[in-house]
Amino acid sequence: MTTRLECAGLTGGHGSATAFRDVDLTVEEGTVLALLGPNGAGKTTLLLTLAGLLPAKAGTVAVDGATLRGGRPALANRTGVVLVPDNRCLFTTLTVEENLRTAARRTGPKPRTMLEVFPELDKRWDVPAGALSGGEQQMLVMARALIQRPRVLLVDELSMGLAPLVVESLFETVGRIASDHGCAVVLVEQHVRIALEVADQAVILNRGSIVLRSPARELAAAPEQLEAAYFGGHATRTDPKS
Numbered sequence: 001m002t003t004r005l006e007c008a009g010l011t012g013g014h015g016s017a018t019a020f021r022d023v024d025l026t027v028e029e030g031t032v033l034a035l036l037g038p039n040g041a042g043k044t045t046l047l048l049t050l051a052g053l054l055p056a057k058a059g060t061v062a063v064d065g066a067t068l069r070g071g072r073p074a075l076a077n078r079t080g081v082v083l084v085p086d087n088r089c090l091f092t093t094l095t096v097e098e099n100l101r102t103a104a105r106r107t108g109p110k111p112r113t114m115l116e117v118f119p120e121l122d123k124r125w126d127v128p129a130g131a132l133s134g135g136e137q138q139m140l141v142m143a144r145a146l147i148q149r150p151r152v153l154l155v156d157e158l159s160m161g162l163a164p165l166v167v168e169s170l171f172e173t174v175g176r177i178a179s180d181h182g183c184a185v186v187l188v189e190q191h192v193r194i195a196l197e198v199a200d201q202a203v204i205l206n207r208g209s210i211v212l213r214s215p216a217r218e219l220a221a222a223p224e225q226l227e228a229a230y231f232g233g234h235a236t237r238t239d240p241k242s
């Protein structure tokens, strides 16, 4: 397997405040890493730093072995890093098709090819994004990410405000996007159980530090370890290399 995303000693935050420190992550192509942890742990800030939207205070981020220049989001995006932000950021007055057109690249897939992954959007093709249901909006958000042919897909709280059944189906799609398109997915999620079902590996961030790493399946079977990492922040590392 190829290492798609790697960060080493990554430290970052907002202004002079440090939100996370000394984070090492490796995500292989075609796999999903669940980045979990309590509110305020630093998960979103870490994603923004991986996407180049915030400069790192220390450490490196590399995609397919090439180190990215920190704080350069357009460059990171051209390298294949695509962020799915937690506030959706759709153009609400533009239709589904128009939203996809804003993200499509000249030499990349055409908007309608996204219907192979999200067929439910076909009947909503000419509807403004603001009139879609929450689940449909998130499908559009994922389609808008996929049309950019991501090598690294950073997904922040996809489930926010959605019914559990909708979340399960969306997460299945995320898993398929990783395996079919060979991208590395980092999934920040509060729905821990569903996230662990789709993820291959999991890390728990607490107060800015990684306090637990584990294959996702093992962690799903060890709720006490999960709880200790969330509330105590001092669980043991089960697999220091993952």
Ligand SMILES: Nc1ncnc2c1ncn2[C@@H]1O[C@H](COP(=O)(O)OP(=O)(O)OP(=O)(O)O)[C@@H](O)[C@H]1O
Binding pocket: 014, 017, 019, 037, 038, 039, 040, 041, 042, 043, 044, 045, 046
């Ligand atoms: N725009 C900002 N300016 C300054 N500090 C911020 C900003 N956004 C977040 N922070 C701070 O950075 C720290 C980490 O927040 P972050 O949002 O990354 O955590 P999180 O794990 O994603 O939490 P949540 O699940 O609540 O979104 C917190 O102390 C938070 O108050």
